[in-house]
Amino acid sequence: MSIVANADTRVVIMGGPAGVNAARRMGEFCHLVKKPLNVVAFVFPPDAGKTVEVPYGSQLISLPVYRTVAEATAAHPEINATLIYVGADRATKAAQDALADPKIMLVSMITEGVPEKDAKLLAKEAKKRGKTFNGPSSIGILSAGEARLGVIGGEFNNLVLSKLYRPGSFGVITKSGGLSNEIMWICSQFADGVTTAIGIGGDAYPGTDFVSYLEMFEQDPQTKAVVIVGEMGGNLEEQAAAWYGAKKRRIKLIGVISGFCQEHLPKGMKFGHAGAKEGLRGEGSARSKTDALRKAGAIVPDTFGALGPAIEKVYREMVESKAISPIPEADAAALPKLPKSVDQAIKSGDVMIEPLIKTTISDDRGDEPCYDGYPASELIKKGYQIPHVIGLLWNKKLMSAQEAEIIKRIIMLSADHGPCVSGALVTIIAAGAGINMAQAVAAGMMMIGPRFGGAVTDAGKWFKYAIDQKLTPEAFLDYMKANVGPVPGIGHRVKSVKNPDKRVAELVSYVKSLAIATPHLDFALQVEKITTAKKDTLILNVDGTIAAILVDLGYPVESLNGFFILARTIGFIGHWIDQKRQGSRLIRLFDYLVNYATPKRREVPPLG
């Protein structure tokens, strides 16, 4: 048996992430005691209509989220309790709604920092309606082997160690979250464990007090003794003493009270619990509480350390008097285990997983990203630049300063070629149509292909082919003519021998000024000599120059268009921002720019 919460308790949790965490903990307990999940629904208006997945054993149970408690109880008539995890400024309203719901008989408020007046009003309201209002600041309620409401009991391992999978003989009432676990642990070590443990919360005026629950424990035949943890401040312990001493009680009462240190401390000092504070006229000291309990016949050990042995003594006496029959120890191996998450299983080496993807360039699992193994901040500290990052991520090579300078110049020279080229034009049209930056720039990027920018890769590919096959420029041109077509990287619409491209001259002269081998560039220039002899616009263009140089630097051919894409992204973003800043209008082509070479207007024939 148990009090307040049992296997029939069905809970709606009010509140967001903290409530979901509690539901997970409750799911762990239900799995341990082989009972169905006792959380039925959530009330959390921002997520109303969605569902929350709560792990239960190795399954995930989907629970609905409602806007109001009334909607939740209408959809789930079995709900009879609620846990409140709503923030302190809204918790009172939540509790009022729950108390007003005819189906909910238990409201346990976990929220801390609820105003004292609100707690008193809620307690009054609950009493009027014949309901239980537990908390605020409650850690929860746990009935061993039956139900856990909240996170009381802590992690799964502690539930098992404290034998909370089956009822014992001791009731527990505490004001403190941490101590509720400690007392349950002590009861399992020095006696046969607990029936129900309740956190009433450490506030000055909790909704329910020791006496409310002592009465219930007295009526619960499974509970043979109750351990209360009290502290200085207020008079709940004195009331418990008065209740216990009023007549002969079936249950034994064991108490431990903190706050003797107060005799040595400044008056009015604030302790961890709002309620733990001596009254203004010295009321509610630990000593007076202890005396009252002892006078009423309760067992109150001198120190916390003596609590375990005191519980053990009570337990042994009750076993001897046959009030308690010892429970055979459960086989721990037969208890349900909490399934491991994939993370935990990998960590403990229990499973081997075939990865879905493989990466060889970067890793950001540590405190910062590493590019090909080099931490980004270290690269910065040692003076490396953006071209080095490109080198590491595209080619897995840490370039020299000289090589990086070439890359930098390539990007600078290709960053933008004005508004008329197809990529920039499309970006501008998209910007005028009100398309956002990423999409407008992407639209421009889609123009990159064999006729615009996309020749870099192809040029690199064929120059490399020629060198690899040890072809002469003449043989190469013959091969291209016979098998491929125009040589990528050769030829320009407006530039020619007479009207040379300064960008090409600049790049070539810089690269040639360095002491590096440039077989592909040299080859491309030889090809140019032959082609320009035939037609003076068949010059080595910027795409071809960049391609030859990059292949010389060891870049894989599949990376080469990337330089054009990267560089042009800078320009396209600029064009988009420029249009945006001007508030440019939607562009529509003028009719006179289109040759309407369509048939004249004619009759539509009847459909045959």
Next chain:
Amino acid sequence: MAKVLEGPGMDLFKKWGMAVPNHVVLTSLDQFDALAQANAWMRESKLVVKAHEAIGSRMKLGLVKVDLDLAGAKKAVTDMLGKDVGSGLTVSQVIVSEMVPHSAEYYLAVKSVREGADLMMASVGGIEIESQWDKVQHVPIEVGEPASAPALEAAAKKAGFSKDLVPKVVEFARKLHQCYDQEDAQYLEINPLVLDKQGELVALDAVTLLDGDARFRHPDWNFTFASEFGRPYTSDERAIMEIDSRVKGSVKFIEIPGGDTALLPAGGGASVFYSDAVVARGGKIANYAEYSGDPPDWAVEALTDKICSLPGIKRIIVGGAIANFTDVKKTFTGIIAGFRRAKADGKLDNVQIWVRRGGPKEAEGLAAMRALADEGFNIQVYDRYTPLTDIVDFALKGKS
């Protein structure tokens, strides 16, 4: 609970229609002349000057001066501001108020009790109230209900107020309860409540304890809360309060001068048992502290730093029960970082550390603590199988 000093306390009384003396609060002498210029009452009435601090027995310490003229008040302010009142605490604010000549002193208070409020009144007041406590009349007022006029009237008559004074006392008491209820107070006390020359009741003093948890619904609470134990908070205490106010979970810290045992326990409940255990074994605690609700490790590190900096400590007790959801490994990471820094600063020479804890990631957390021994820390680490406060017994063994 949160104590409010006299000035803002009186302002709250005034807000709810209770008469209080004119008053101003000063933090520097420079403000005095300007305030005297702006407030005719300062030039026209006799004045009272008091240290505006949470310091007990101000009268005894010479921090209350009465019956002053403007020049006398300025001198009193000059003397009081910045005065060292021992333990390194200085007066940083003074309150100057109008002296109210009066014929009689009474007592009026409202206290929070479980069912609602206990309104107290007596036709005696001032220091006499302590010796005549049996004359105090009590009117219970249920939470959510207004004070009942007939009940107040009966109490006022029983308290011995004269016939013409009864309606005035009842009205004042009604307003005091309204102030208590609407301002989320936990305790309000007027002692003395006096009858001025015009025959009107005036609250000459205000003890005001508000519910700090209700702050969210009182945007006009523009004052800071004062300590409730007879001295202002120290800068370290304020630093931890500041952290406490902006983190998940809680960190708490109060210094107690002269102690040899520093406490760094987890949990609002267990922390007091640890304090008790030290005192019971004849030790002297150097502080009260507590962290709970899974605070971030940096907050625990800041708390550790303050604890390691307590003067004259011989041992540190890192105690705690079995946590529900506080991550032992993570919070211990903060404590360990604090310990390392303190050790590097030479603060932990000859200081023993005792640890006992359980909860999520307890094995990893305790192992990390245990490993500190290899770094030269004098540290003893225990797990859940050692009863909660036994480490205090071990730590103080050989003593007493």
